[in-house]
Amino acid sequence: MRKKEDFYESAQKLFQPTFGNRPMQYIGRDGVIEQFMAGLKEPVGSRNRCTLFLGQRGMGKTALLLELNDRAQKEGYVVARVTAHEGMPKAIIEQLQLNGSKYFDDEKKKLSGVTAGALGFSFGLTFSEAAERQYGFRSKMSLLCDKLAEKGKGALILIDEVRTSTAMREVAAAYQELIGDRKDIAIAMAGLPYSISNLLNDSVLTFLNRAVKVELGPLSTNLIRAYYERAFKSIKIKVSDDILDRAALSTRGFPYLMQLIGYYMIQYTPKDGVVTDEIMDKAKKAALADMDDNVFKPILNSLSDNDKVFLKALAHCGEPATTSRLQSKLGRKGPAIQPYRKRLIEAGVIESPRRGELVFAVPYLSEYLQNMD
Numbered sequence: 001m002r003k004k005e006d007f008y009e010s011a012q013k014l015f016q017p018t019f020g021n022r023p024m025q026y027i028g029r030d031g032v033i034e035q036f037m038a039g040l041k042e043p044v045g046s047r048n049r050c051t052l053f054l055g056q057r058g059m060g061k062t063a064l065l066l067e068l069n070d071r072a073q074k075e076g077y078v079v080a081r082v083t084a085h086e087g088m089p090k091a092i093i094e095q096l097q098l099n100g101s102k103y104f105d106d107e108k109k110k111l112s113g114v115t116a117g118a119l120g121f122s123f124g125l126t127f128s129e130a131a132e133r134q135y136g137f138r139s140k141m142s143l144l145c146d147k148l149a150e151k152g153k154g155a156l157i158l159i160d161e162v163r164t165s166t167a168m169r170e171v172a173a174a175y176q177e178l179i180g181d182r183k184d185i186a187i188a189m190a191g192l193p194y195s196i197s198n199l200l201n202d203s204v205l206t207f208l209n210r211a212v213k214v215e216l217g218p219l220s221t222n223l224i225r226a227y228y229e230r231a232f233k234s235i236k237i238k239v240s241d242d243i244l245d246r247a248a249l250s251t252r253g254f255p256y257l258m259q260l261i262g263y264y265m266i267q268y269t270p271k272d273g274v275v276t277d278e279i280m281d282k283a284k285k286a287a288l289a290d291m292d293d294n295v296f297k298p299i300l301n302s303l304s305d306n307d308k309v310f311l312k313a314l315a316h317c318g319e320p321a322t323t324s325r326l327q328s329k330l331g332r333k334g335p336a337i338q339p340y341r342k343r344l345i346e347a348g349v350i351e352s353p354r355r356g357e358l359v360f361a362v363p364y365l366s367e368y369l370q371n372m373d
Contacts, residue, residue: 055216218253
């Protein structure tokens with residue numbers, strides 16, 4: 001019989017239930033990862049070198065970028081991983097310089113005079129004063145790509161939480177020009193579906209319509225069940241088929257919830273290593289409590305009181321909720337609810353699977369809102 005501490009260590013190794021963290025193993029995303037990595041081996045300019053990952057909160061977008069970051073480095077790419085913001089172009093430059101500097105440790109002597117100005121660098125990946133002062137993002141990226149190529153390295157840009165902005169236009173336009181100049185560069189971006197849609201409709205960014213688009217939807221509960229079975233068996237925890245079914249279905253295909261439920265099932269397993277229905281209930285309750293604190297409350301705190309009224313009405317309509325039923329519940333006509341509908345879809349809180357229907361984009365949010373009454 002093992003010590004209780006052994007189960008805690010096993011939970012930490014098999015599951016990583018931190019929002020936005022990287023899991024020990026990717027479930028149902030292997031093909032997506034392999035497709036992008038294969039694209040890095042294709043000629044410069046291949047559409048597989050430019051990928052857009054779209055998915056709602058908790059679908060593993062950030063974790064996926066973290067995995068691509070590590071794998072690309074092993075394949076000889078210097079990576080700049082950033083979250084979209086107005087200072088993004090400068091952050092990308094700094095990340096490439098920082099992460100690529102280790103390949104230039106042999107260049108200890110500082111260049112000077114005309115040579116430094118001509119090359120654009122004073123030493124390593126540090127720009128000369130003239131280059132720093134005179135060149136913009138596009139030119140600096142070109143210089144960095146050329147310098148990295150001297151060491152057989154390419155550049156990869158990973159952008160999380162993308163949205164249309166001046167900075168995004170600058171980065172995307174520069175990428176398009178660098179591809180035209182045959183620079184060894186690739187880019188992967190992740191964001192909410194509505195944000196990606198706006199990005200593709202921007203007049204400056206229309207070339208992104210040629211990029212590979214990958215929708216990260218809920219995971220198959222069959223895949224989750226299979227992973228649970230392997231994980232528990234690997235540490236000799238006994239879980240019945242019925243409880244495995246319950247655990248997988250309780251996740252509703254939500255990657256973050258899959259991590260939470262698996263983690264707590266192991267934590268609450270007694271020394272005899274047998275998971276009972278009571279333990280499963282306790283694990284699910286603890287997982288949903290974490291969802292309350294880490295997902296539901298942050299979502300609702302960012303919304304207006306009127307948005308919350310809209311969501312509570314939607315929660316009591318059942319899913320999918322028809323527009324007519326929602327209007328009746330709110331006591332408002334169609335045009336009056338459109339601003340809330342649009343804003344909440346943009347925020348990734350709800351989605352419209354079919355015309356005239358609305359559902360919650362985050363599992364268990366409906367139940368959470370109903371319990372607030």
